[in-house]
Amino acid sequence: MKTIIITGGHKLKGEVFISGAKNAALPILAAGLLCEGRHRISNVPLLADVTTLGKILQNMGVMFERQNNEILIDTFGLKNPEAPYDLVKTMRASVLVLGPLMARMGKARVSLPGGCAIGARPINLHLMGLEKLGASVEIKHGYVLAKAKKLRGAHIHFDTVTVTGTENIMMAAVLAKGETVLENAAREPEVVDLSSALSQMGARITGAGTDVIRIQGVENLQPMNYSVMPDRIETGTFVIAAAITNGSVKINNCDPSHLDAVLAKVTESGAEIMTDLHLRTIYVNGTRKIKPVDIKTLEYPGFPTDMQAQFMSLMSLAEGTSVINETIFENRFTHVAELRRMGADIQTEGRSAIVKGVSKLSAAPVMATDLRASASLILAGLAAEGQTVISRIYHLDRGYENIEQKLSALGADIKRI
Numbered sequence: 001m002k003t004i005i006i007t008g009g010h011k012l013k014g015e016v017f018i019s020g021a022k023n024a025a026l027p028i029l030a031a032g033l034l035c036e037g038r039h040r041i042s043n044v045p046l047l048a049d050v051t052t053l054g055k056i057l058q059n060m061g062v063m064f065e066r067q068n069n070e071i072l073i074d075t076f077g078l079k080n081p082e083a084p085y086d087l088v089k090t091m092r093a094s095v096l097v098l099g100p101l102m103a104r105m106g107k108a109r110v111s112l113p114g115g116c117a118i119g120a121r122p123i124n125l126h127l128m129g130l131e132k133l134g135a136s137v138e139i140k141h142g143y144v145l146a147k148a149k150k151l152r153g154a155h156i157h158f159d160t161v162t163v164t165g166t167e168n169i170m171m172a173a174v175l176a177k178g179e180t181v182l183e184n185a186a187r188e189p190e191v192v193d194l195s196s197a198l199s200q201m202g203a204r205i206t207g208a209g210t211d212v213i214r215i216q217g218v219e220n221l222q223p224m225n226y227s228v229m230p231d232r233i234e235t236g237t238f239v240i241a242a243a244i245t246n247g248s249v250k251i252n253n254c255d256p257s258h259l260d261a262v263l264a265k266v267t268e269s270g271a272e273i274m275t276d277l278h279l280r281t282i283y284v285n286g287t288r289k290i291k292p293v294d295i296k297t298l299e300y301p302g303f304p305t306d307m308q309a310q311f312m313s314l315m316s317l318a319e320g321t322s323v324i325n326e327t328i329f330e331n332r333f334t335h336v337a338e339l340r341r342m343g344a345d346i347q348t349e350g351r352s353a354i355v356k357g358v359s360k361l362s363a364a365p366v367m368a369t370d371l372r373a374s375a376s377l378i379l380a381g382l383a384a385e386g387q388t389v390i391s392r393i394y395h396l397d398r399g400y401e402n403i404e405q406k407l408s409a410l411g412a413d414i415k416r417i
Contacts, residue, residue, distance in 0.1 A: 004404065006381035007413040008363060011286075012247030016412045018235050018254045019045040019401040020069065020228035024190040026093045027167040028197045028228060029053055032073040033062070033100035034171060035201065037223035039073040044228055045401040048394070052091045053254040056083050059406045061098075078104070085111040085142060095123055096164060098144060099172035102135055107147040112139070125162045129169035132156045133176055153178030153217055156235070160185050161299045166213070169196050174203040176217040185213045188300040189258045195231045200224050232258040233306045234400060235282065237375050239263065240310045241407065242284035243271040244317065244383045249410060251282040262311075268293045269314060292320035292357060297328050307406045309335045309376035316344035317383060318357035335373035338366040342380050342388070363388040371399045378403070382412055 020043035030053070032039040044050060046069065054071075060081065064076035078370035081101045088111040090096040090125040098280055101108035112124065127137045127144065132155075133147040153169050153176050158165060166186040171194075173180035185191070187209055195208030201224045204216035235254040242249035243266050256263065256275035263282070270287040292315060297305040317324040326332050333353055336346050341364045345356040363386030368374035374396040381388030393416070396403065404414050 001391060002393055003417050004378065004387045004393050005395075005417055006378065006390070008361075008382055008384040008386065008388065010245065010411050010413055012242050012245045012249050012407070012410040012412060015250040015252055016238055016406050016410060017252045018230045018238070020189060021045075021193070021231035022047055022049055022076070022399050023093075023163075023233075024193040025050060025192070025228045026053055027096050027164070027171070027194045028226060029057070029071065029073065030096040030100055031194065031197055031201070032075055032224070033057070033078065033170055034104055034175065035221040035223060036078070037074070037078055039075070039223045040070065040072045040225045041073070042073045042227045043230075043358065044069055045231065047399065047401055049091050049399070052087060053094060056087045056094055056097060057128070058206070059084065059087060067128075069144060070413045081105045081107050082109040083111055088113055092413045093164060095126060096171075097382055098126060098130070098146065099168035099170070100189065102130060102146055102148060103172045103175040106149060108144070110144045112142050112144065123165070125158050125160070125165040126168045129156050129165065130172060133169070133172055133180070151176035153180040153215070153322055155181045155183070157183040158185065160184075163188050163191060166191055170194065170198065170213065170215060172216040173217065174198055174205070174221065178217055180215040180217070182213040182215070185211050186299065187211060189229060189232060189255070192344060197224055197226045200226055225320060230254045230280070233304065233372075235259060236262045236304070236307045237310050237379070237400070239266055239273070239282060239284050240314050241379055241382060243269065243286045243290070244314050244379050246286035246288050247410070248285050249283075251284065252280065254280055254282055256282050261301060262307050265293050265303065265311065266314070269318065290314060290318040290357070292318040292322035294323045296325040299328070305329060305332060306372050308332060309372045310379055312336075312346070312353065312355060313339065313376045313379040313383075315355040316346065316357060316361065316380065318355070320357055322353060322355045322357070324353040326353070334369035338369070338373070338377055339380055341366055342384055344380070345404055360385055362386060365389045365391070368395050370390045371395045375400065378407075378414070
């Protein structure tokens, strides 16, 4: 079992380059299923989830070839519209093949997804959307079985905001006959990036980035040559890494406009932040005196749930008490027990965490419980006194590309064993 060992107390200094966004790359790669031909997708991060999706596509007969951070997909050989359990079980986003398979082949057999254990995250809204488009859907033996002769446009209202649900139904609707309207759609930048990729393929989509998306179905699409947006969660993680170590870091190849809520809260905590939208950079100067700040996770453009654990690590060293409210997932405080092992003073009450800042954290052996919890423990380890050993780091490789190398280049004492 691999572990990460961090000797804390080093101020981070220097420059770091942000990788492509995992949560944008996965749906864009799945969108390659929508038409026959050879797709080229660049700025794709080297992550376990991307590799898993590649295996799922290859199992369908698709050629999937990686050349550094570029992926070539040839869907000419697509013949098997199935995503089996042994490949899907580790990654919830694998359900994103459902929409494009239905649009292209009119049938799909996709295992119910797995992934991080941070909440129920049911796919009922995906299935509702497909049924509205005219598909017959049933669940048998742990698989979603869907089929339709021809999908037809529909008016679909999501009861709750769902990012992957919005993306899945967008992809299904681009080849459906007539107009599809998605209400209460997710507004995340990753949804906008998928819309841009689909538009490059010839799809007719308006409203991406708002809560109403309109899709005019087209007869066919063409292969894409597309570059994935930078990862806003990796960007936010490095912003907090600079702040929690009282460091000075320039973050390159990022989009500051995607992180308004996070940057506002980190600034409120005392760090100095400057952004340059044109140069796609963020400059972060930390402070020795971290101020307590309350946050509440919300759908975009609110504070992202994927940054909650990292921000909690920062607040554990604040001079005062902060309250963190998690409104998106019901089981996303699994990192609290591990931060307590490092000396953090955190109490949870339902979906709220009361964080009383301490003067220092102490290194300890800890265990990563999910992807973002892994990042929060690394951040805590960077600031803690002594040597922190983090186990079960396979979660980390699902969402962060070369994080140890990037942190080492900034002066962190971190290594993987």
